Amino acid sequence: MPQYKISPSILSADFACLGEEVRAVDEAGADYIHVDVMDNHFVPNLTIGPLVAAAIKPHTQKPLDVHLMISPVDAIIPEFAKAGADIITVHPEGTIHLDRTIQLIHSVGCKAGVSLNPATPLELLDYVLESIDLVLVMSVNPGFGGQSFIDYSLRKIEAIRKRIDATGKAIELEVDGGVKVNNVRQVADAGADVFVAGSAIYNTPDYKATIAAFRAALAG
Ligand code: DX5
Numbered sequence: 001m002p003q004y005k006i007s008p009s010i011l012s013a014d015f016a017c018l019g020e021e022v023r024a025v026d027e028a029g030a031d032y033i034h035v036d037v038m039d040n041h042f043v044p045n046l047t048i049g050p051l052v053a054a055a056i057k058p059h060t061q062k063p064l065d066v067h068l069m070i071s072p073v074d075a076i077i078p079e080f081a082k083a084g085a086d087i088i089t090v091h092p093e094g095t096i097h098l099d100r101t102i103q104l105i106h107s108v109g110c111k112a113g114v115s116l117n118p119a120t121p122l123e124l125l126d127y128v129l130e131s132i133d134l135v136l137v138m139s140v141n142p143g144f145g146g147q148s149f150i151d152y153s154l155r156k157i158e159a160i161r162k163r164i165d166a167t168g169k170a171i172e173l174e175v176d177g178g179v180k181v182n183n184v185r186q187v188a189d190a191g192a193d194v195f196v197a198g199s200a201i202y203n204t205p206d207y208k209a210t211i212a213a214f215r216a217a218l219a220g
């Protein structure tokens, strides 16, 4: 069985007590902490910057999985690295020179991810796949938590899984948007190994029980 990872998205947390909310999912069994950064330009929402990432960093030992839904993106990458990001994921549409951006992420000591929106063709990975550490498949249009999983994403996940396996490299395949206890098994069967879940965790009263339910579904 693959080493499945759960990355709760703090987008659905209570922002008035973010440190506590991060500690709570850490203690409940999260593998990563997913940090959604939005700029009201690349996506129609505005969330947090490096200051907030730095503020939550002392509240967890788990890697900060920073998802940058912003454009332009390069100038702020070193700031997120300084704030404690471990993985930095960008969208190809958010940068003019994707290869340069990937090199920049590595140069500041972080793992590099590339995220594909639902309608973004997977061919954008053609020349960069072997240079990255993670592919993030968006299974909703980015911008908001609590949207429904777009089913055709499963075909894309399957196709990317084949490409990753063909590289022979340990590139993670993360899926973000509408992932819940009742569909995570299907997403895993398509080939994903890292699961972002925002509302499906933070909108429940017992994070530990919910993450355990995710793991049970993945084990089944
Ligand atoms: C959407 C964000 C997601 C979001 C997922 O733009 O990238 O990480 O928080 O939320 P849920 O799990 O509620 O769909």
Ligand code: ZN
Pocket (backbone or CB within 6 Å): 009, 034, 035, 036, 067, 176, 196
């Ligand atoms: Zn995200």
